[in-house]
Each structure stands twice: as structure tokens, then as C-alpha cells.
Amino acid sequence: xxxxxxxxxxxxxxxxxxxxxxxxxxxxxxxxxxxxxxxxxxxxxxxxxxxxxxxxxxxxxxxxxxxxxxxxxxxxxxxxxxxxxxxxxxxxxxxxxxxxxxxxxxxxxxxxxxxxxxxxxxxxxxxxxxxxxxxxxxxxxxxxxxxxxxxxxxxxxxxxxxxxxxxxxxxxxxxxxxxxxxxxxxxxxxxxxxxxxxxxxxxxxxxxxxxxxxxxxxxxxxxxxxxxxxxxxxxxxxxxxxxxxxxxxxxxxxxxxxxxxxxxxxxxxxxxxxxxxxxxxxxxxxxxxxxxxxxxxxxxxxxxxxxxxxxxxxxxxxxxxxxxxxxxxxxxxxxxxxxxxxxxxxxxxxxxxxxxxxxxxxxxxxxxxxxxxxxx
Amino acid sequence: xxxxxxxxxxxxxxxxxxxxxxxxxxxxxxxxxxxxxxxxxxxxxxxxxxxxxxxxxxxxxxxxxxxxxxxxxxxxxxxxxxxxxxxxxxxxxxxxxxxxxxxxxxxxxxxxxxxxxxxxxxxxxxxxxxxxxxxxxxxxxxxxxxxxxxxxxxxxxxxxxxxxxxxxxxxxxxxxxxxxxxxxxxxxxxxxxxxxxxxxxxxxxxxxxxxxxxxxxxxxxxxxxxxxxxxxxxxxxxxxxxxxxxxxxxxxxxxxxxxxxxxxxxxxxxxxxxxxxxxxxxxxxxxxxxxxxxxxxxxxxxxxxxxxxxxxxxxxxxxxxxxxxxxxxxxxxxxxxxxxxxxxxxxxxxxxxxxxxxxxxxxxxxxxxxxxxxxxxxxxxxxxxxxxxxxxxxxxxxxxxxxxxxxxxxxxxxxxxxxxxxxxxxxxxxxxxxxxxxxxxxxxxxxxxxxxxxxxxxxxxxxxxxxxxxxxxxxxxxxxxxxxxxxxxxxxxxxxxxxxxxxxxxxxxxxxxxxxxxxxxxxxxxxxxxxxxxxxxxxxxxxx
Numbered sequence: 001x002x003x004x005x006x007x008x009x010x011x012x013x014x015x016x017x018x019x020x021x022x023x024x025x026x027x028x029x030x031x032x033x034x035x036x037x038x039x040x041x042x043x044x045x046x047x048x049x050x051x052x053x054x055x056x057x058x059x060x061x062x063x064x065x066x067x068x069x070x071x072x073x074x075x076x077x078x079x080x081x082x083x084x085x086x087x088x089x090x091x092x093x094x095x096x097x098x099x100x101x102x103x104x105x106x107x108x109x110x111x112x113x114x115x116x117x118x119x120x121x122x123x124x125x126x127x128x129x130x131x132x133x134x135x136x137x138x139x140x141x142x143x144x145x146x147x148x149x150x151x152x153x154x155x156x157x158x159x160x161x162x163x164x165x166x167x168x169x170x171x172x173x174x175x176x177x178x179x180x181x182x183x184x185x186x187x188x189x190x191x192x193x194x195x196x197x198x199x200x201x202x203x204x205x206x207x208x209x210x211x212x213x214x215x216x217x218x219x220x221x222x223x224x225x226x227x228x229x230x231x232x233x234x235x236x237x238x239x240x241x242x243x244x245x246x247x248x249x250x251x252x253x254x255x256x257x258x259x260x261x262x263x264x265x266x267x268x269x270x271x272x273x274x275x276x277x278x279x280x281x282x283x284x285x286x287x288x289x290x291x292x293x294x295x296x297x298x299x300x301x302x303x304x305x306x307x308x309x310x311x312x313x314x315x316x317x318x319x320x321x322x323x324x325x326x327x328x329x330x331x332x333x334x335x336x337x338x339x340x341x342x343x344x345x346x347x348x349x350x351x352x353x354x355x356x357x358x359x360x361x362x363x364x365x366x367x368x369x370x371x372x373x374x375x376x
Numbered sequence: 377x378x379x380x381x382x383x384x385x386x387x388x389x390x391x392x393x394x395x396x397x398x399x400x401x402x403x404x405x406x407x408x409x410x411x412x413x414x415x416x417x418x419x420x421x422x423x424x425x426x427x428x429x430x431x432x433x434x435x436x437x438x439x440x441x442x443x444x445x446x447x448x449x450x451x452x453x454x455x456x457x458x459x460x461x462x463x464x465x466x467x468x469x470x471x472x473x474x475x476x477x478x479x480x481x482x483x484x485x486x487x488x489x490x491x492x493x494x495x496x497x498x499x500x501x502x503x504x505x506x507x508x509x510x511x512x513x514x515x516x517x518x519x520x521x522x523x524x525x526x527x528x529x530x531x532x533x534x535x536x537x538x539x540x541x542x543x544x545x546x547x548x549x550x551x552x553x554x555x556x557x558x559x560x561x562x563x564x565x566x567x568x569x570x571x572x573x574x575x576x577x578x579x580x581x582x583x584x585x586x587x588x589x590x591x592x593x594x595x596x597x598x599x600x601x602x603x604x605x606x607x608x609x610x611x612x613x614x615x616x617x618x619x620x621x622x623x624x625x626x627x628x629x630x631x632x633x634x635x636x637x638x639x640x641x642x643x644x645x646x647x648x649x650x651x652x653x654x655x656x657x658x659x660x661x662x663x664x665x666x667x668x669x670x671x672x673x674x675x676x677x678x679x680x681x682x683x684x685x686x687x688x689x690x691x692x693x694x695x696x697x698x699x700x701x702x703x704x705x706x707x708x709x710x711x712x713x714x715x716x717x718x719x720x721x722x723x724x725x726x727x728x729x730x731x732x733x734x735x736x737x738x739x740x741x742x743x744x745x746x747x748x749x750x751x752x753x754x755x756x757x758x759x760x761x762x763x764x765x766x767x768x769x770x771x772x773x774x775x776x777x778x779x780x781x782x783x784x785x786x787x788x789x790x791x792x793x794x795x796x797x798x799x800x801x802x803x804x805x806x807x808x809x810x811x812x813x814x815x816x817x818x819x820x821x822x823x824x825x826x827x828x829x830x831x832x833x834x835x836x837x838x839x840x841x842x843x844x845x846x847x848x849x850x851x852x853x854x855x856x857x858x859x860x861x862x863x864x865x866x867x868x869x870x871x872x873x874x875x876x877x878x879x880x881x882x883x884x885x886x887x888x889x890x891x892x893x894x895x896x897x898x899x900x901x902x903x904x905x906x907x908x909x910x911x912x913x914x915x916x917x918x919x920x
Contacts, residue, residue: 289891
């Protein structure tokens with residue numbers, strides 16, 4: 001089982017805060033990989049809130065191809081954080097040429113484009129780069145988005161963090177999601193490493209989703225180029241959230257109604273049962289079959305946690321105003337925020353969605369049995 | 377004994393027949409039960425003269441003949457009376473003195489069942505016992521990464537949807553605009569497929585309907601049954617049980633006068649309307665109820681004269697193109713019930729299935745598509761149609777599903793598969809395989825006849841006389857003397873047994889796959905087959 005940890009704090013934190021929590025939970029992951037998602041950035045990146053940041057791993061050849069491509073697209077590098085890895089990577093970690101975090105200036109001709117169009121183009125650039133590097137693995141691209149940095153690597157999380165020097169001053173964020181990987185079902189592929197990202201949405205998941213194939217087929221047939229990849233069955237959780245919010249225009253309170261709708265006889269008792277029944281029917285291929293605990297971050301920087309509806313994976317949320325953490329194990333939460341009131345910790349159950357907004361004042365709870373806000 | 381000169385080309389001996397009656401003189405009580413029960417009069421009481429040679433010792437007296445007579449069974453050898461192997465004689469014999477045995481080689485009768493130039497017609501199914509569905513295994517078992525579920529303790533949502541389902545975007549728009557949404561039924565994924573009132577005996581029909589009503593009202597399983605082409609008894613049309621019934625309209629439109637006239641008196645809408653364009657057993661051929669079975673009751677319900685054969689045309693004669701035949705008919709039928717009832721076509725498995733399906737994707741009223749594969753059963757058809765025409769269901773269904781996936785409409789037009797499901801008794805495994813290949817549900821006919829009523833037919837040409845109204849179990853006969861052998865209450869009870877055991881077995885399949893929150897439609901990653909070309913054709917795993 002993977003280990004998941006996410007933290008949201010008014011003060012920017014070093015990614016090491018999350019890595020250390022993952023390390024505390026070490027007995028639950030086999031150190032086969034680590035994934036980091038940083039947003040609401042502090043440090044050096046505070047100055048570039050609106051410019052897209054490219055995150056990925058590039059070979060020397062890949063860097064050259066990247067530069068040629070980006071210049072052709074009229075993207076200018078505005079700032080970069082160079083991570084030149086040391087000579088001896090930790091055991092199990094491949095030797096890479098460059099870990100890239102670069103802030104770009106938008107092409108001049110993008111000026112005046114709608115927000116939707118810009119977001120679409122950013123996604124397409126990321127997909128193009130990924131495709132260019134797919135064959136020879138010269139480019140591994142994780143995100144290309146304003147105010148988002150992602151780092152992924154194969155190997156032990158703490159050893160990789162030390163190797164890459166992730167404790168550096170320039171790297172800090174108010175929202176961090178991290179995953180210590182337990183690679184069980186599939187071959188080791190860095191694109192199978194959580195968290196997954198699409199257009200500002202990111203999620204990571206514990207457990208296996210056995211309804212993966214029909215969900216993947218449904219998403220891939222939506223004619224949206226971003227619904228691709230799927231090296232992991234958990235990537236669909238990110239894309240379902242994206243589909244729900246961006247294509248269907250539904251809010252976070254509907255996520256559980258899509259992935260784990262109420263049972264037919266439960267719908268008979270729900271105040272919006274007939275509407276929800278229709279929604280369940282039309283979104284039937286998106287019903288998951290867990291056990292899954294999903295932790296994610298929305299474009300408005302709020303963090304959420306939900307469970308599947310039958311088996312449930314461990315997942316706890318706790319903290320105090322100003323700082324909250326989500327963890328797959330209690331010990332991870334204890335390590336990150338020891339000085340909190342543990343009586344206020346919360347573990348979402350099968351009907352619930354827990355949400356911490358960017359203001360970081362309280363744990364908000366949404367229950368599937370509640371009347372839907374947009375139908376009130 | 378006739379002279380040798382009288383042997384005609386079609387003169388056969390017992391040896392030439394597919395079934396030979398083994399009769400034991402020692403055990404036989406001469407009760408006559410076997411000869412009276414035999415549906416084709418293949419056996420008759422025979423008086424046999426027997427000569428014994430008496431040879432005294434010594435030379436004084438000459439040897440003499442001693443003639444005696446004994447009574448026993450004769451097997452007839454003409455084509456019309458050849459034993460069909462039903463085994464009713466063995467069933468009724470008090471002393472187990474008689475049994476039909478299959479010939480040790482391919483019979484010669486098959487070359488002579490076309491007397492007068494009339495090819496063989498029969499009921500039953502394709503005479504081919506093998507099944508691709510039986511070879512499919514469920515290989516993706518949840519173990520430690522995702523613990524398997526407990527089939528006995530977990531809750532399972534195994535219902536499926538029948539009806540046109542909107543894309544999510546359109547549903548939200550229709551809901552905010554107060555627009556029309558197509559009717560959708562939540563039903564059990566195992567449907568009793570179309571077997572008409574006429575093809576089946578009244579007792580069989582009543583038993584099935586009672587069983588279905590019990591499953592719905594007492595057990596809470598939303599099981600549905602399709603009428604087949606032949607109308608529906610008015611009492612059922614006007615009852616609350618109509619909601620469990622799918623009314624079928626086919627090219628002969630038999631029984632639809634009665635249905636249309638009953639519309640104002642209907643208390644409930646039917647579950648759905650199935651428009652039959654073809655059936656798997658005899659694709660491209662119309663329905664056929666032979667004159668033997670058209671008695672007064674059947675004639676009344678179908679609105680036809682008594683005692684005439686009722687062949688339905690191969691196609692709906694009033695239509696001339698796919699747009700006419702499919703789109704407009706669906707629209708007309710939808711309109712008849714005020715767009716509250718799902719209407720879907722049923723076609724035979726065929727390489728043109730995709731053309732029909734593509735047409736349906738553009739028709740907002742099309743509620744689904746039922747595809748009946750070559751192993752589907754029939755009450756009456758030409759032997760050549762049954763054995764050689766049609767497309768196997770597995771690849772046809774899979775193609776149709778993957779075509780929908782390509783169009784992004786896999787949830788919008790549910791596919792229902794039929795034809796040979798459970799032909800070797802593996803009902804739940806075959807159904808689950810088809811569901812994971814992309815079917816929203818499956819239709820069964822022969823299985824329910826065998827399990828609920830004791831049909832004796834098999835894929836190796838046993839019995840198969842459904843067409844002439846002589847069903848020895850009273851399942852497909854229209855003769856009260858035969859029908860009364862079948863107790864509708866007991867049929868109903870067996871229908872319930874079948875569905876409950878199917879449900880338990882289906883859970884035993886999906887639970888280890890880690891599935892419980894929805895029917896695993898299209899979960900093809902769970903499937904494997906020990907045949908590389910089949911695996912490639914069906915886009916599933918090849919396992920060895």
C-alpha cells in the first residue's frame with residue numbers, strides 16, 4: 001500500500017516536511033518511488049504566480065530538444081531552478097542528467113487569449129513534450145502550469161530528497177502533496193507515480209481501483225486530449241475530478257456522487273434522489289470499485305480527502321487553523337503537526353468529503369446525504 | 377419379410393437411425409406406457425413370431441420346429457417416425473426396460489429427411505456443443521493489493537440499465553431546461569428472452585410469468601421477460617404485472633391488434649418494447665409457427681384463423697431502408713406510449729450489426745440493441761438456417777461494444793447479448809463473460825426451458841420437435857393432453873431457483889474480481905482465454 005501525505009499551511013514549507021512524514025510511514029511503502037506536488041508556492045517562485053512552470057526530467061539530448069521546441073513556440077525562460085544531481089544516486093534510482101524546474105514567459109501571441117484557451121494550450125504543450133520524449137525517455141514531463149511544481153523519481157523518498165537537495169531555500173510551498181510508492185501491480189514506470197496532474201487538478205490514491213478499464217475507456221472517449229496516459233489505475237481519479245468540474249461544471253460536493261453514488265434504495269430516501277439517480281445513470285462508467293482513499297488538490301488550492309464506499313483505506317486529517325495535514329497513517333500526521341488537538345482529527349467515512357480551503361481555518365465536511373447546494 | 381426388390385433409396389434400418397431403442401424383454405411388463413408416451417410414435421407394440429428348433433437325441437425322431445409368439449417393442453424406421461432420442465420411454469417405464477441409445481456412427485437418416493423435396497425443419501438450437509464463452513476464464517483475481525470481497529456478506533449492486541442514457545452534459549442540460557429525458561429502466565441483467573405465446577404452451581408461459589412476478593414482488597429482483605412475437609394475453613396486458621414484460625413486435629405483427637386495443641386499459645406501461653428484426657437461430661428468416669400449434673386460443677390472441685401456418689416475413693415489409701426500418705419504427709413505437717417506454721431493436725448476430733448500431737447512435741429514441749448470436753434457439757426453423765447461418769455472439773458483441781467505445785457512447789446505448797448463454801450449463805460464467813466483454817445484460821431462452829421446465833433438447837440433436845406441437849414435456853405444445861404434464865406452479869418455482877442460483881454464482885464471480893459497486897460492464901481486463909487468436913479477436917488476455 002502506498003503512503004500518502006499532504007499538508008497545507010499559511011507559511012510556505014520545505015518539501016522536506018512532507019518527505020519526513022512519508023519516511024515516518026516507511027514500513028508501509030517499499031521505497032520504489034516518490035512523487036511530489038507543490039503549489040501555492042513560496043520561496044523564489046512566489047514572484048512568478050501566473051507564469052507556467054515546467055517540471056520534469058530531461059536527458060542532455062532532451063534539454064536540447066526542449067529548448068528548440070520552446071523557442072519555436074516563443075516561450076522564454078524567465079527563471080530556472082537547476083538541480084544537477086550528484087554522481088552517485090541512491091540505490092534503485094537511475095542516474096539522470098537534469099531535473100528541470102523552469103518558469104516560462106508566455107508567447108507574445110497568447111496575449112488576449114481567454115483563460116480557457118490558455119489553459120488548454122498549456123496542457124497541449126505538456127502533452128506534446130511528453131510525446132516527444134516518450135520513445136527514448138529523453139523527456140519525462142510532469143506538469144506545465146502556473147504555480148505548480150512536480151518532482152517524481154524512482155527509489156527511496158528520503159534518499160532521493162537528500163540526493164536532489166530538496167531542502168534548498170528556493171523550494172517552498174504552502175500546499176504539498178507527496179506519495180511514497182509501493183509498486184505492486186504494474187512495472188515501474190515513472191508516469192505511474194502519484195500524484196497525477198491535469199490543468200490545476202492533482203490527486204493521489206491509496207489502493208487499487210478494479211473498475212479501472214471501463215473508466216479509462218469512458219474518459220478516453222470524451223474527446224479531450226488530456227485524458228490520456230493511464231499508466232496507473234489511480235490516474236482516473238484526477239481526470240474524473242477534472243471532467244466533473246471542467247466539463248460538467250459540478251462542484252466538489254458532487255465528486256462522491258459520481259465515483260461512489262448512493263445505492264438505489266438509498267436514493268429513494270435522498271431529498272434529491274430522482275436527480276441523483278439520473279446522474280448515477282449517465283455517469284455509470286465513472287463508478288469506482290475501491291478500496292481507495294483519494295487525496296487531492298483543486299485549482300483553488302483547497303485540499304480534499306474522500307474514501308471509496310465499501311472497503312475504505314486509512315486516511316486522517318488533522319491540524320489547527322493555519323496548518324492542516326492529510327495522511328494515510330496517523331504517525332505521519334503526528335510527525336508533521338504534533339502540537340494539534342487530536343480530538344479534532346477526522347477520518348472520512350464512506351459518505352463524506354473532507355475539505356480544507358485555502359484559508360486553512362477548519363475542516364469542512366460534506367456528506368452525500370445532504371441536500372445538494374445547487375438544487376436547494 | 378418383404379422381398380429385397382422392394383428396398384427403396386430411403387429405406388432405412390434401425391442401424392441407420394441416429395437413435396436406437398434398446399429394449400429388454402426380461403424386464404418389460406408390456407404396460408404400454410412407452411408406446412403411448414412416444415411423441416413421434418417411433419415405437420409400437422410388436423407381435424413377434426419366434427422359431428425354436430427342437431432336435432431330439434437319436435435318429436428316430438426328426439428335428440421339428442417349435443413356433444411361439446412373444447410381444448414386445450418394434451422401432452419404426454421411416455423418416456417420419458424415427459426416434460428423436462427424447463427418452464420419454466425411459467422416463468415412464470416402471471422397470472427401466474427401455475432406453476434410446478445414440479448410434480455409434482453418423483446416422484444415415486440425415487440424408488433422407490427431405491422427402492417430397494421439403495428440407496428438414498425442426499425446433500431447438502444449433503447442433504454444436506462447443507462454446508467460446510465456456511473457454512473464457514476470469515483471471516484478474518483481487519488478492520492482496522485489493523482484497524477480494526465476500527460473495528456471501530458484501531452488498532452487491534448488480535442491476536443494469538435498459539433505455540437510452542444521455543451523455544452527462546446533455547442530462548444536466550435537460551435537467552436545468554426541464555427537457556425530455558429518455559425513459560430508463562433499472563433491471564436485472566439476466567432477461568428471459570423472447571419466446572412467444574404460441575411457441576410455448578399456455579402452461580409454460582403462465583409458469584414463466586408467475587416466476588417473474590414472484591421474483592419482482594417477493595424477492596425484489598427486477599427480472600424482466602420478453603413476450604416474443606405472438607402478442608400477450610389480454611388479462612396480462614391489463615394487469616399490474618405488465619411492467620415486468622417486454623412486448624415484442626416482429627415482422628408478422630401477430631397479436632398487436634390486441635395490444636393496441638388494450639392500450640387505454642393498461643394500468644402500467646410495459647417495461648420496454650423490443651422490435652425484432654432478426655433472431656440468432658435463423659438470421660434473415662422470419663418467425664414461424666407451424667399449423668400444428670395454431671389452436672383456437674393462439675388464433676384468437678394472434679388475430680388469425682385456426683390451423684394455418686404463421687410464417688412472419690424475413691423483414692418488416694412496410695419499410696425499405698435502415699432509416700425507415702429502424703429509426704422510424706422506434707419513433708412510432710415510442711410515440712404509442714407517450715415516449716415513456718424504452719424501445720429497442722433486436723437483431724441477429726451478423727457482420728452488419730455495426731451498421732445497425734451506428735444508425736442507432738444517431739437516433740435519440742433508440743433505447744439499446746439486443747444481439748442474438750448463432751446459438752440462439754427457436755421453436756421452428758429450417759435445419760440449414762439453424763446449423764449454418766449466423767454469427768457467434770462473443771465477437772459480434774465485442775465489436776459492437778468497442779465501436780461504441782470509439783464513439784464514446786458505451787454508456788448511452790446498452791447492448792444485450794443472447795444466443796447460447798449457458799448452453800452447457802455455465803449460465804453465470806457465460807453471462808459474466810459477455811458482460812465483461814461489453815454487454816449490459818444477457819437474454820436466455822433455452823436455458824430457462826431446460827432448467828425451469830425440463831426441456832430435453834440438446835446441442836446434439838436430441839428431441840428438437842418443438843415445431844410440431846408434440847413436445848413430450850408440454851413446454852412447446854398446444855395440445856391440452858400434453859400441456860397438462862407441465863405444472864405452471866412448479867415452473868414458476870424453478871424460475872425462481874434459476875435466478876437465485878444465478879445471482880449467487882454471479883456474486884461468486886464478481887466478488888473475487890473486487891467488483892461490487894456496479895455491474896462490471898466492459899471490464900475486459902478480467903478476462904483470459906486459452907486461445908491466442910480468440911484472445912486477439914476479443915482484445916482480452918491470452919493465458920496458457
